[in-house]
Amino acid sequence: MTEQSRVQPQDGAALLPEPFLNWFARRGWAPRAHQIELLARAQAGKSVLLIAPTGAGKTLAGFLPALVDLANRPKRRPGEAHRGVHTLYISPLKALAVDIERNLGKPVAEIGLAISMETRTGDTPAHKRQRQKFSPPDILLTTPEQLALLIAAPDAKRFFSGLRYVVLDELHSLVTSKRGHLLSLGLARLRRYVPGLQAIGLSATVAEPDELRRWLVAQGLSSPLEGEVPPKAAVGVTSEGTAIRPSAAAATPSARYAGTSPSRGEEPMADLITVAGGAKPEISILDSEERVPWAGHSSRYAIPEIYEAIRKHRTTLLFVNTRSQAEMLFSELWRVNEDTLPIALHHGSLDVSQRRRVEKAMESGSLRAIVATSTLDLGIDWGDVDLVVHVGAPKGASRLAQRIGRANHRLDEPSKAILIPANRFEVLECRAAVEANYLGAQDTPPLADGALDVLAQHILGMACAEAFDADELYAEITSAAPYARLSRETFDRAVDFVATGGYALKSYERYAKIRQTRDGRWRISHPRFAQQYRLNVGTIVEAPYLTLRYARSGRGASRGGPVLGKIEEGFLESIAPGDTFLFAGKVLRLEGIRETEAFVSNAVGNDPRIPVYAGGKFPLSTYLAGEVRAMLADPARWKALPDQVSDWLRFQAEKSVLPRREDLLVETFPRGQRHYMVTYPFEGRLAHQTLGMLLTRRLDRAGARPLGFVATDYSIAVWALDDMGSLFKRGKPPLSTLFDEDMLGDDLEAWLAESWLLKRTFRNCALISGLIEKRHPGQEKSGRQVTVSADLIYDVLRTHEPDHLLLQATRADAATGLLDVSRLAEMLSRIRGRIVHKHLEHISPLAVPVMLEIGRERVAGEANETLLEEASLVEEAMGSG
Numbered sequence: 035m036t037e038q039s040r041v042q043p044q045d046g047a048a049l050l051p052e053p054f055l056n057w058f059a060r061r062g063w064a065p066r067a068h069q070i071e072l073l074a075r076a077q078a079g080k081s082v083l084l085i086a087p088t089g090a091g092k093t094l095a096g097f098l099p100a101l102v103d104l105a106n107r108p109k110r111r112p113g114e115a116h117r118g119v120h121t122l123y124i125s126p127l128k129a130l131a132v133d134i135e136r137n138l139g140k141p142v143a144e145i146g147l148a149i150s151m152e153t154r155t156g157d158t159p160a161h162k163r164q165r166q167k168f169s170p171p172d173i174l175l176t177t178p179e180q181l182a183l184l185i186a187a188p189d190a191k192r193f194f195s196g197l198r199y200v201v202l203d204e205l206h207s208l209v210t211s212k213r214g215h216l217l218s219l220g221l222a223r224l225r226r227y228v229p230g231l232q233a234i235g236l237s238a239t240v241a242e243p244d245e246l247r248r249w250l251v252a253q254g255l256s257s258p259l260e261g262e263v264p265p266k267a268a269v270g271v272t273s274e275g276t277a278i279r280p281s282a283a284a285a286t287p288s289a290r291y292a293g294t295s296p297s298r299g300e301e302p303m304a305d306l307i308t309v310a311g312g313a314k315p316e317i318s319i320l321d322s323e324e325r326v327p328w329a330g331h332s333s334r335y336a337i338p339e340i341y342e343a344i345r346k347h348r349t350t351l352l353f354v355n356t357r358s359q360a361e362m363l364f365s366e367l368w369r370v371n372e373d374t375l376p377i378a379l380h381h382g383s384l385d386v387s388q389r390r391r392v393e394k395a396m397e398s399g400s401l402r403a404i405v406a407t408s409t410l411d412l413g414i415d416w417g418d419v420d421l422v423v424h425v426g427a428p429k430g431a432s433r434l435a436q437r438i439g440r441a442n443h444r445l446d447e448p449s450k451a452i453l454i455p456a457n458r459f460e461v462l463e464c465r466a467a468v469e470a471n472y473l474g475a476q477d478t479p480p481l482a483d484g485a486l487d488v489l490a491q492h493i494l495g496m497a498c499a500e501a502f503d504a505d506e507l508y509a510e511i512t513s514a515a516p517y518a519r520l521s522r523e524t525f526d527r528a529v530d531f532v533a534t535g536g537y538a539l540k541s542y543e544r545y546a547k548i549r550q551t552r553d554g555r556w557r558i559s560h561p562r563f564a565q566q567y568r569l570n571v572g573t574i575v576e577a578p579y580l581t582l583r584y585a586r587s588g589r590g591a592s593r594g595g596p597v598l599g600k601i602e603e604g605f606l607e608s609i610a611p612g613d614t615f616l617f618a619g620k621v622l623r624l625e626g627i628r629e630t631e632a633f634v635s636n637a638v639g640n641d642p643r644i645p646v647y648a649g650g651k652f653p654l655s656t657y658l659a660g661e662v663r664a665m666l667a668d669p670a671r672w673k674a675l676p677d678q679v680s681d682w683l684r685f686q687a688e689k690s691v692l693p694r695r696e697d698l699l700v701e702t703f704p705r706g707q708r709h710y711m712v713t714y715p716f717e718g719r720l721a722h723q724t725l726g727m728l729l730t731r732r733l734d735r736a737g738a739r740p741l742g743f744v745a746t747d748y749s750i751a752v753w754a755l756d757d758m759g760s761l762f763k764r765g766k767p768p769l770s771t772l773f774d775e776d777m778l779g780d781d782l783e784a785w786l787a788e789s790w791l792l793k794r795t796f797r798n799c800a801l802i803s804g805l806i807e808k809r810h811p812g813q814e815k816s817g818r819q820v821t822v823s824a825d826l827i828y829d830v831l832r833t834h835e836p837d838h839l840l841l842q843a844t845r846a847d848a849a850t851g852l853l854d855v856s857r858l859a860e861m862l863s864r865i866r867g868r869i870v871h872k873h874l875e876h877i878s879p880l881a882v883p884v885m886l887e888i889g890r891e892r893v894a895g896e897a898n899e900t901l902l903e904e905a906s907l908v909e910e911a912m913g914s915g
Contacts, residue, residue: 049073051105057145068309069095073102075305076199076232081250083205083235085243086309092236096201097121097138097173099234103198104149104172118196122224123175124217126207134203135175136397149173154180157386167193178208178217179572185223186495186567194227202250205235206432206478209249212573212802214481215488218249218514223496225252226510233304239432241478247303249481253518254509301518315438315449317468319461321676326458328908329746329886331359333425333456337366340423343452344375347421349396350403353437354425357381357407361616363425364405375402382407384599422451427460429747430655431470432478438471459662459748459883461679463654465671466661482850484516486528486843487803488573493532494804495571497548498564501557504529524839529556531839535805538835539827545805569809575798579817582617585625585633598622601632630814654718654747656857662748663695663716682879685912690878691870698865700769701881702759703874705910708741709759711752712881717861719747721854726750727785728777733758736767749884759873769869775862778855786848795851796844797824803840879911 049070050058058064068084069091075082076099086092100121110117123134135153142149150171154163156179166174170193176184184190200221208214225231233250240246324335333340344350344367354360364379371377378392378401395401399418428434438451453464489511496502508525511517530536533556535545549559558564579602584595601617614623614637623637665671669687672680686692693699693714701712711733715722722745729752733740739755752758762769786792797820800806806823808815815823831838849855872878877885885907 049077049102051102053105053145053147054102057141065098066091066095068307069098071307072096072234073098075307076234077102079230079232081233081235081304082307083237083240083243083247083250083304084307084309085237085240086307087238090309092238093134093138093203094141096203096234096236097123099232100173100199100201101142101145101147101149105145105147109148117170117172118193119170119172119174120196121173121199121201122181122197123173123201123203124181124208125175125177125203126213127177127204133393138173151175156180178213178220179574181220182216182492182495182571183568185220186498186564186571188499190223190499191227194224197224197228197231200224200231200233202233202235205237205246205249206240207436209246209481210479212485212488214249215484215516216492216573218484218516219488219492219511222252222510222514225513235304239435239478241432242480243306243308244303245481247306248301249515250304251302252513253301253515254512314472315451317438317451317453317471319453319455319464319468326455326461326676326678329457329883331426331456332362333454334362334366336425336454337363337370340425340454341367341370343421343423344377344403345373347402349399349401349418350421350423351419352403352405352423352425354405354407355429359426360405360407365616367403367405376400377403377405380404380406385597388599420450422449423454424451425454426456427463427654428453428467429463429658430478431467431657432655434467435471457883458679458682459746461675462662462665463658463747465674466658466665470657470661481516483519484514485573485802485847486524486839487799489517489520489525489528490532490803490805490839491567491571491573493528494547494558494563494567497532497556497558498567501551501555503555527839531803531805536831536835536838536840538831538838547804565811566807566809567804569811570801570804570807573802575801580627580630580632582622583631583633585635587623587625587635587637598634630816654716656717659716659718660695663693666692667694686879689876689911690872690874690880692880693870694868696864697868697870698773698861699880700762700869700871701874701878702757702762702871703877703881704757705877705885708753708755709738709757710877710881710885711754711758712749712878712884714749714880715861715865716748717857718854719745720851721858721861722746722750724782724853724855724858726752728781729772731781731785732767732772732777736761736772744884744887746884746887749881751881751884751888753888759871762871763873769871770867773862773865773869775859775866778859778862782853782855791853792844792848793825793828795848796828796840797821799840799843799847800824800827803843805840876913877907877911882907882911 050065050073054065068086072082072084072095084092084095086095104120107120125134135151139151142151151173152162152166152171152175154166154174154176156177167187167189184193187193202208202217208217221231221233235246235250237246320336320339322336322339324339327335340352340363352363354363360379360381364377367377376395378395380389380392392401392404396404396419422438424434424437428437434451434453438449453468455461455464492511493507496507504526508520508522511525512520529548533546533548533550534540535542539545546559547563548556550556579600582598582601584598598617598620611624611626614621616622617634621637622634625633625635627633666683669683672683675683683692690701691699699714703710715725717725726743726745729750730740730743733752733754737756738758738761741753741755743750743752761767762772797806801808801820801824805827806820808820831841835841
């Protein structure tokens, strides 16, 4: 575990059993004040949120109540039945659960506690999962998906009958997604089994603590029963500056479901412990001697300097934002690895055995560097990591803080990090992220209402466990914070969807998964639906994948050898047998594809293609976007930027103008046979793609004859046959009309009606809700089969039942995800009356990056910039024009 405080906390000896005190004393440690405070709160029956910096001993604090309670528990008598799980630890990552088992096992053994502890993830063998159901460990380390499976089992109530604590690690990461919605429903079911269940949330980065405090406890609870007085919670401050706040409305174990949600001011909350302090990280931005690229995301220019940083440190953790970037960076580092340093690769598409080997090598300290994606973002406790290198901009201040926290894991020693901007705009973003980190700013997204497709999946799971009463299940579900505002009418529609598929599909028997019995309860209509549920549970919808398997060269799709991992079906369909590509740091040749497997052999090649993965591209956070705009508008802040970047901004001010923070700059200029409009909203790629589609529709109606657009995190370029700058000057249309907020009404609806985007979103909702099942006993549908099924059903529902529950879920997903409508609406409101138009004769320096994106080859994963095209654009932008 992490290093402990030598400050003696008050009353520690009174709360900790002697074996624990002896264990601390043998190491010259004392338990930290917040660890004792959390133990006291838990022993008083409270749920608690602990917010503490990396290295503060969060993990031990979270487990201490469980370990002490287990240490004091009487031994099991001979012949006594196996006890159920005592403590459930839930992590967002499989690797984190494995890491906790390793790190917690050491103090458990050294203290001499007779406690069993096991992991249960998707990687756990089936025979071990089956054994755990009959002989559960005291502490089970698991994931949200496995919890959903466990509570859907007929014997779930027995399995969890002895549950006392649920420890939720990296809580901020769990609660903001559909996984968090599913987990919240799982906790609601656990609280039904064990009314006095206590939740302990652990997090290092939280923007709005009260949201997480509500999430941890049951919502919609009635007042305590007459005669019952909830225990008062003390308010105080520990010697470390740890703030202790009581719950807003403490709920007693016997509290009842109220059936309707309370008003916002009455919502129950867990106690809050916030640990101040911790050494500030040492973060630098690479000031490269090489030319910082104008565009692109590869960071190849900095490879020699990255390698030199690896050579100078014991262990370096290199983070990137996408799997394709990870493959490229790993390959480039091996190309320059003259010292043959042990460098490894870790991302979610690699086979589990390879990931575990890498994690074990990191644990033993035998690696000098590891290239990773978000699979290692959270909590992994490797004290020997003395440098974090973030390749590419972090896209969020909280994400940067999380990743930097992977170094050192010691509270009083600073983590060290280097940011490697991939292009010039990313230099500004990295500078904004560094300043935010020193200010302690957080930009985790706000929590959303619970998704309806997740609700449908959970309803089916609860029917698999036991027949349910709709009134009771509604009360249970609305006790989960994301669903506290769920109306009874919407809940009934969700039950009807699981029972019939909805009005347009009710004649098909395969959608009738539950039925109502004479006593009014709902039960599963056939055992096969329970089997299907177990095969398809979860909310992570991956792009269609094929398994990569070794085969002999020249044998085609023949019988294969070891599995390497998985790769997206769409990428493999874009190449032909004989083509080479990078995977797991190897150059592979595609031999052939058969059913759900792709057969490959080792190859050599100087120009292998890099797979592009659909997931992993994070949007630029609103906070960082605002800071980048502020930096552009304030020349005094340019002193912190590299000379080549500050010179670029000065040239922009000379040739055109730099927008003020709340303004929108619109530049128009001719180039070749086309006319261009470049705008700089700085609202992230998702919002910009939506805005680009809507702008081109409006420009088409205005007669500008637009040909296309391209969007980055920072800007949008639209090109057309007509001179858009002259049209705007004549007011045909006025720019205020072009960027009017009403584009999010009929224009958005019309575009969505004819685009593929809603169909793609519907496909995911259909899979999560259980309407379409990808996995069947002994077989799995291909991505193409799933897509065809989803598209057919989507067309039927749009025509015959446009208010169908899944279409409602689809529109909500698209608005908050792929479209980023709310952020776009805020931007359009902000710029009203603040649009600055510059009609130029030549491209501006600020427009060069987005212009270089036009026609960029993406299949190969951000290929090298076309230097000839860049030289031409730069000369034009910086020249005398």
